[in-house]
Amino acid sequence: MQNREAEKAFEKSIREHEGLLHKVCRIYASTDADRQDLFQEMVIQLWKAYPKFKGESKFSTWLYRVAINTAITGLRQKKDFITSVEPENLPHNSSEDTYSKAEEERLQQLYRAIAQLNEVEKAIVMLYMEDRSYDEMEDILGISNSTLRVKMNRIKEKLRLLTKTTDHGT
Amino acid sequence: MELDDLKQTWQQQRPEPIKNTDIMELIHHKSYGPIAALKRAFLKQIRVMIILPILIFLVNVNDWQKALTSVLFWSYVVFCAGVVVYTWFNYRIVSRLEGMDGRVKTTLQEQIAVLETRLRRNMIGLRVVLLYFIVLLEVLPYFQHYRMLDKWHSLSPLLRFGSYAGFLLFQYFVSRRLCQLKFGSHLDYLKNLVSEMHD
Numbered sequence: 001m002q003n004r005e006a007e008k009a010f011e012k013s014i015r016e017h018e019g020l021l022h023k024v025c026r027i028y029a030s031t032d033a034d035r036q037d038l039f040q041e042m043v044i045q046l047w048k049a050y051p052k053f054k055g056e057s058k059f060s061t062w063l064y065r066v067a068i069n070t071a072i073t074g075l076r077q078k079k080d081f082i083t084s085v086e087p088e089n090l091p092h093n094s095s096e097d098t099y100s101k102a103e104e105e106r107l108q109q110l111y112r113a114i115a116q117l118n119e120v121e122k123a124i125v126m127l128y129m130e131d132r133s134y135d136e137m138e139d140i141l142g143i144s145n146s147t148l149r150v151k152m153n154r155i156k157e158k159l160r161l162l163t164k165t166t167d168h169g170t
Numbered sequence: 171m172e173l174d175d176l177k178q179t180w181q182q183q184r185p186e187p188i189k190n191t192d193i194m195e196l197i198h199h200k201s202y203g204p205i206a207a208l209k210r211a212f213l214k215q216i217r218v219m220i221i222l223p224i225l226i227f228l229v230n231v232n233d234w235q236k237a238l239t240s241v242l243f244w245s246y247v248v249f250c251a252g253v254v255v256y257t258w259f260n261y262r263i264v265s266r267l268e269g270m271d272g273r274v275k276t277t278l279q280e281q282i283a284v285l286e287t288r289l290r291r292n293m294i295g296l297r298v299v300l301l302y303f304i305v306l307l308e309v310l311p312y313f314q315h316y317r318m319l320d321k322w323h324s325l326s327p328l329l330r331f332g333s334y335a336g337f338l339l340f341q342y343f344v345s346r347r348l349c350q351l352k353f354g355s356h357l358d359y360l361k362n363l364v365s366e367m368h369d
Contacts, residue, residue: 011193032189040196047197049271062271069270069277070203072363091221103179110176120366123274129173129180134326142275143367156173 010050014043017063022050024064027122028071042070057139064127066141072119077097113162121155128152193352204356205267212261219250219257241313245306249299256295260288275367282360289349289357296345297338 014021021042025035046066053062114125120141127137134145143151190196200206223246230237237243267281308330309318322330 007194007197010197014193018191019184022188025188026185036188036190037202039191041195041201041203043193044199044201045203045270048201049269052269052271065273066270068274069272071203072272072274073278073281073360086285103176106176107179107183110173110180118366120363125173129177131177131181140274141367142273147368159173 008048008168010047013059014046014063017060020060020063020093020130021067024067024071026111028119030115038071042067045070058136061136061139064132068123068140074121109163110159113159116162117155117158121151121158124148124151125159127153128155171263180347187278190250207265208264209261209268212257212264214256215257216261219253224249230268242306242316245303249302252299263288275364278360278364278367282357282364285353285360289353296341300338300341 015116021039024042029035029038046063049062049066053059053087114122117125123141124137124143127140132140134148137143138145141148223243226243226246227234227237230243263284267284270277271281307319307322310316311323
């Protein structure tokens with residue numbers, strides 16, 4: 001009975017933050033099957049870690065830790081996740097989205113560029129785009145605040161160059 | 171392209187939904203991560219090592235009294251028991267790594283440390299086991315007579331010990347290569363991730 005209640009509480013918490021998991025899947029896996037596998041693995045790892053979650057950090061911080069840890073190490077032996085991706089393989093956003101086609105195209109271009117970053121840079125840029133503070137990023141990744149700022153500047157420059165290359169290439 | 175200009179769009183996006191998001195069902199699935207796979211492999215090894223002495227005994231059941239007084243049989247039992255204890259110890263260590271809720275860098279560093287220690291201990295353990303069986307091959311005829319060892323002991327000690335040395339050398343290179351193939355690339359990948367986290 002107690003276990004059933006815990007399962008219900010877990011489901012409710014995950015449902016509230018499901019979007020975060022979808023974004024991690026989108027960043028780290030290329031095909032539908034890979035995304036499904038990664039989502040499943042992340043949910044399993046979250047469920048395993050759930051009894052230890054005592055609310056010392058924000059739920060989203062805890063969730064990001066488990067999700068990123070799982071994405072970069074959890075499925076390594078089963079599948080090799082993408083280091084680059086063909087544009088046609090990139091998932092699209094829901095058609096109900098409120099932003100314009102031009103913005104959608106820019107977002108797709110950004111995703112193509114992010115796919116070429118290394119696994120750590122992908123995590124940093126994702127958290128930055130989610131508007132997480134550097135302190136929270138430090139709490140999730142374990143990289144110092146100052147190093148994160150330096151890295152973020154380098155990533156911005158790298159993405160600028162990558163998107164410029166894509167612009168010229170298309 | 172300026173990242174900050176796209177922040178709002180990024181946060182508004184709703185990525186294409188994943189087909190099966192039934193949380194209650196997913197939590198009952200088996201994990202396919204490397205740690206879960208390693209734990210399953212350890213449990214399999216423990217089962218095999220428990221069954222092995224029983225199988226050896228069953229093969230010799232017609233002459234069970236001889237089997238129970240055989241030094242070789244009890245050596246197998248000791249060897250299998252040793253492997254079971256060592257594998258259980260490894261299983262416990264690897265279980266500690268299952269927690270994915272630590273800071274990413276700390277989790278990676280812990281995984282590297284455990285994998286390296288395990289690899290080092292595996293190498294040492296394998297050499298100890300080989301030395302144990304070499305000693306057994308040499309000492310056994312002084313206690314009990316085994317027909318299968320007569321031919322081996324009729325060879326000159328120089329040839330025998332030369333073969334042992336050659337075998338140990340061969341094992342040294344082969345096990346290093348096998349470890350590199352099995353765990354090396356994963357370990358290199360983890361180390362690379364940690365190095366990417368430094369300034």
